[in-house]
Amino acid sequence: MKAKVFFLLATAVLFATTSCKHTHSEDEHSAEEHESHKHENEIIFTQAQSKACGLKTETVKPSTFSEILHVSGQIMPAPGDEATVTATSDGIVNLNAKLAVPGATVSKGSMIAIVSAKNLASGDPITKARIAYKTAKKEFERAEKLVKDKIISDKEYELLRSQYEEALTNYKAQSNNHTSSGIGVQSPLSGFIKNILVAEGDYVSTGQAIATVSQNRRLVLRADVPEKEASKRHDIADANFILSSDSKRIYNVKALNGRLVSYGKNIDAQSFFIPVTFEIDNTEDLIPGAYADIYLTGRQLTDVISLPKEAITEEQGLYFVYLQIGKEVFKKQEVTIGSTDGKRTEILSGLKAGDKAVVSGAYQVKLASLSGAIPEGHSHSH
16 A cells, blocks of 8 residues: 555655656746847847948937928029120131130130121221221211301201211220121120130021120029929028039028028929029039939928938838837838938827937938848847
8 A cells, every 4th residue: 555655645746746847947038039139120230230231319309390392494584693705707617726615714704705797798897997987077067067157957956966976986995805816706794614605617697696604603403393382482591402413512592692582373384383493602512404303391290200311221122221229239111201302201100309310320220130140149138
């Protein structure tokens, strides 16, 4: 009987021991799975790596953000900042080889070209102007005597006086620009040659355009607003723009001492756009004629989360931000984006106040997440 009791006790102890070991093993396995799941979305990016790539973070905080209208547009010369150089007489053009070149710097009064009529059947204009002036002067001086003696009427006298003054003005104009080679064509302002409109040896008529001179000090930024967005043009106060030739540089109208000049009151029948015009200082060597992506800023929105556009990465149509959750630990966070002003982008969902987002170095953190490597000896303690 004692032997039977001892056997039952021994069996019970053995079962309890085995069960305990099995339960402990299951608990360890469950803990390992939990720990693995806990860290599977974490990205290890060491302090040394952060320093090497210049990693920067920004604490997410709702603030004001402007309503944005993204359109296209163009940089154009400002009115009065350009002048057309025209021929003052008929003749053959002889261009100044040093100045009559696009981009050449000119001063007010610089001789851009000479127009000569010496070998033309019509004759030299300066000679003709001098003869006309001397003839008109002689007739006018004679008329002064005749009108005193009432031999000619006051009306005839006034006509001869008008003809004399006109001939004198013409002769002075021709004489001022006269050279031994012909009539000089001068720049009316200081600036640079934008373009040459004639070729060496061309025949030109009086008033014909020869060149365009631009000061390029002030420019116009024209934004083309689509018809469907016409109602928003009244709220526009400022703009950021990016040149098509340099997508990495962002300019701001107010930073360029700019202002909103006007917005169109009607729709262009051919383009179906409404022009919105800004005037800016050309302190950044901007080139008239360049096309731009323009972000028109309108009314202010409040309590909006936004991040610098460099903080956002894109993968197959989805957008992500990298958050720092530990000293050397980061995680990838999907977000929904809204509008952008070219500098910052509105975040509609995925972030909350207090999150620490990577705003510089996000691409390097992304590369680290793809490698999946955890440095030896790294601790997961946050």
